[in-house]
Amino acid sequence: MFSSNCIFCKIIQKQIPSTIIKETEDLIVIKDLYPKSPYHYLIIPKKHIENLCVIKDEELFILSKMGQVARDLSIEIAAQNNQSEPVVFNLVSNNGANAGQSVFHMHWHFLAGKNIYKDGLKL
Numbered sequence: 239m240f241s242s243n244c245i246f247c248k249i250i251q252k253q254i255p256s257t258i259i260k261e262t263e264d265l266i267v268i269k270d271l272y273p274k275s276p277y278h279y280l281i282i283p284k285k286h287i288e289n290l291c292v293i294k295d296e297e298l299f300i301l302s303k304m305g306q307v308a309r310d311l312s313i314e315i316a317a318q319n320n321q322s323e324p325v326v327f328n329l330v331s332n333n334g335a336n337a338g339q340s341v342f343h344m345h346w347h348f349l350a351g352k353n354i355y356k357d358g359l360k361l
């Protein structure tokens with residue numbers, strides 16, 4: 239379930255502090271320590287899975303739960319801002335060191351409140 243020396247496992251076990259936005263049986267959502275958008279959250283499965291390169295078939299259900307939580311966040315942020323439509327957002331998932339992953343416990347970056355393509359980024 240947990241891996242020693244993994245910062246997200248320590249956050250999940252409340253051994254180190256974080257700003258928790260949401261917590262379910264399987265997932266935790268925290269604020270990114272170095273936000274790149276007005277809303278920059280990390281959607282993290284509680285089970286230590288390194289990344290999507292090595293996820294096991296029996297663990298794939300978690301991706302659906304992560305998507306569900308992203309949808310809920312977009313509705314909740316809209317409500318906080320008195321908007322009737324869900325806010326638009328980007329999900330970013332870095333899988334592997336050469337793909338920019340720095341914490342090797344699978345997570346999705348949830349980014350909202352800013353158009354990330356405005357500064358020249360192209361995908």
Ligand code: AMP
Nearest residue numbers: 245256269270271272332338339340341
């Ligand atoms: P990645 O580079 O895709 O692995 O993303 C790791 C993210 O974790 C980065 O955006 C970091 O800013 C964030 N991060 C690292 N340590 C913490 C922490 N203690 N609390 C919250 N976010 C963190």
Ligand code: ZN
Nearest residue numbers: 244247286343
């Ligand atoms: Zn971990």
